[in-house]
Amino acid sequence: MGYAEKRGDYWRARYKLDSGKYGTVQDANGAKVEFRTRREAKKGADEAEVKGLRPVAPSVRMRFGNWANAWYERQDLAASTMQNYRRHIEEHLLPTFEDREVGSITSADVDAWAKSERMAGYADASVKTWRATLHLILADAVDEGLIVANPATRRRGRGKRAGRSRSRGPEKAITNVLGVLLLAERAALLSGRDDEFTALVTLGFTGTRWGEVVGLEAQYVRPTEIRIEWQLYELDTGELHHCPPKDDSRRTVVVPAWLSGLLRAQTAKTCGCHGRAYVFSGHRPPNGSVRQLGPKLVDVARRAGVSTGTVSAVLNNRDSVAAATRETVVQAIADLGYVRNAASGDLAAHWRRSGFASWLFQPAATGRYPGRNPRPVPILGEPWPGVPVRGRNAAGRADACWVPIAPGLTPHGLRHTYKTMMIELGTPPVLMDEQLGHLDGSVQARYSHTTPEMRRKLTDGLTDLWVAAVEARAEISPRSPVGVLDEMLRTRSSPKFLPTEIKRRVRASSS
Structure with a gap:
């Protein structure tokens, strides 16, 4: 030695x-x-x-920034992985190590960097992920003979104060079945359509990931199941990348008949970005107005010497605008050749993660719009659960606001909620892994297999939970401003709502 x-x-x-x-x-x-x-x-x-008594030579001249760039260029991975590596390198590694010589970086330097990141307010899990990227970069430097040891390597248990508990993140927020229904109803009220109701119920009753729901194609929705073949992953450039689901977890997810009916009732639209017919589409116009050619509303306002609100009032034929001002605005429109909604009056082809979370999911879950000073969602209390008020002086015209359903809940938290549902229903672990797209490499899992009877019991159990949630919602109020839910509430006692056999089983279990 x-x-x-x-x-x-x-x-x-x-x-x-x-x-x-x-x-x-x-x-x-x-x-x-x-x-x-x-x-x-x-x-x-x-x-x-x-290595056969071969000298190992470190590089005492190559800087980390040069090596990291060269390392990144050599990678050939999924677009999402490449994006994450670029973020880690540019935002967290280069600011500290860019001008350091690769051979001069020590374990103490890496530990000090990790400590400074945590003190800056970053979560332990995030710092651990960035350190793993640094470890990969320096491990390849070892293989290339640039350095003799990887300073990012951390011996197990070294430097920990309280075992594994210190690196654990906060517990994930979840909700119950009624919470999923109420959350979906509020999101539909905020968007003004039924699509968001169906989407959130799908997240809560299938455990699919956000990108998998956004990328769900109509051809993969079947009477008793949906097939997860692709996802739409949002890149930093704004592009929605059509790629396999996370960890290549293609799978068939069994769904109750009532949920399959909701999905098949959706009007599938073929998007221009991928040429595929997707079940769900965006709820707002596309964010492209700054790139649209031709005059904009603000240009008309500037030429006429009025505010954009006055121009909008003229376009909407409101009587509040004086005749002389109206003529000035009309003349400016003619001079500039302004055409209202010239680019497109259609909605965006797909949801955006941040927009959906900020303007639909979080307000529905917490009853408040996010921001530095979260403000309550202003609503008119009738009909229950209230209709959101929009426009000027919305807070002054409102007479109520929503209480929280599940503070801290995220779209991914509905995946945890679904796993909890399956545990409560006694679903076998092998079927839970199949539904969620997880891979269990244990010997027990290798000798376990799913059966049609397992799947039937799961769908029956999910149906029971849904029936109970709809009944609980009806006790609060027998009607809903959301069309698809209102139809369920009105027809919940008829065979149109659920198959007769299931209704008979539900009645027998409650008697």
């Missing part, structure tokens, strides 16, 4: 030669390598001996 030898202010690595004598680790030019620490020298000597 090799050993480290102290030589003044540095260490040299000594390893055994074929002749039985000891040699010193040298660089490519034949000069002995001067290691900064005993540990690095010992590891360099051992690696030289293991």
Whole structure:
């Protein structure tokens, strides 16, 4: 075995030669390598001996920034993974290590960087992810012979104060079945259509990921199941990348007949970006007005010397505008050739994660719009659960606001909610993994298989939960401003709502 030898202010690595004598680790030019620490020298000597007594030479000149860029260019991974690596490198690694020589980075430097990131307010899980990327970059530097040891390697249990508990994130917020229904109803009221109701119920009763629901194609919706083949992953450029689901977890998810009916009732639209017919589309106009050619509303206002609100009033034929001002605005419209909604009056082809969370999901879950100063969602209290008020002086015209349903809940939290539902229903672990797209590599999982009876019991149990949630909602108020839910409430006692056999089973269980 090799050993480290102290030589003044540095260490040299000594390893055994074929002749039985000891040699010193040298660089490519034949000069002995001067290691900064005993540990690095010992590891360099051992690696030289293991690699056929070949000297291991670190690079004392290449800077981390140059190596990280070269490393990134060599990767050929999924677009989402490449995007994440770029974020980690540019936002968290380069600010600290860019001008450092690769061979000069020590374990103490990496630990100090990780500590500073946590002190800046970043979550432990995030810092752990960025450190893993740094470890990958430096591990490849070791393989290339640029350095002899990976300073980002952390020995198990080293530097922890309280075992594993310190690195655990906060518990994920979940809700119950009635919470899913109420959340979906509020989101539909905020968007003004039924699509968001169906989408959130789908998230809560299938455990699909956000990108998988956005990328759900009409051809994969079947009477008793949906097939997850693709997802739409939103990149930093704004492009929605059509790619396989996370971890290539293609799967068939069994769904109750009532949910399949909701999905098939959706009007599928073929988007221009992928040429595929998707079940769901966006709820707002596309964010492209700044790139549209031709005059805009603000241009008309500037030419006429009025506000954009006055121009909008003229376009909407309101009587509040004076005749002379109206003529001025009309003349400006004619002079500029302004055409209202010239680019497109259609909605965006797909939801955007941030827009959906900010303007639909979070207000529905918490009853407040997000921001530095979260404000309550103004509503008119009748009909229950209230209709959101919009426009000027919305808060003054409202007479009520929503109370929270599930503070801290996120769209991914509905995936956790679905897993909890399955546990409560006694679903076998092998079927739960199949539904969620998880892979269990244990021996027990290898000898476990799903059966049609397992799937039938799951769909029956989900149907029971849904029936109970609709009944509980009807007790609060027998009608709903959301069309699809109102239809369910009105017909819940008829075979149109659920198959007769299931209704008979539900009645028998409650008697």
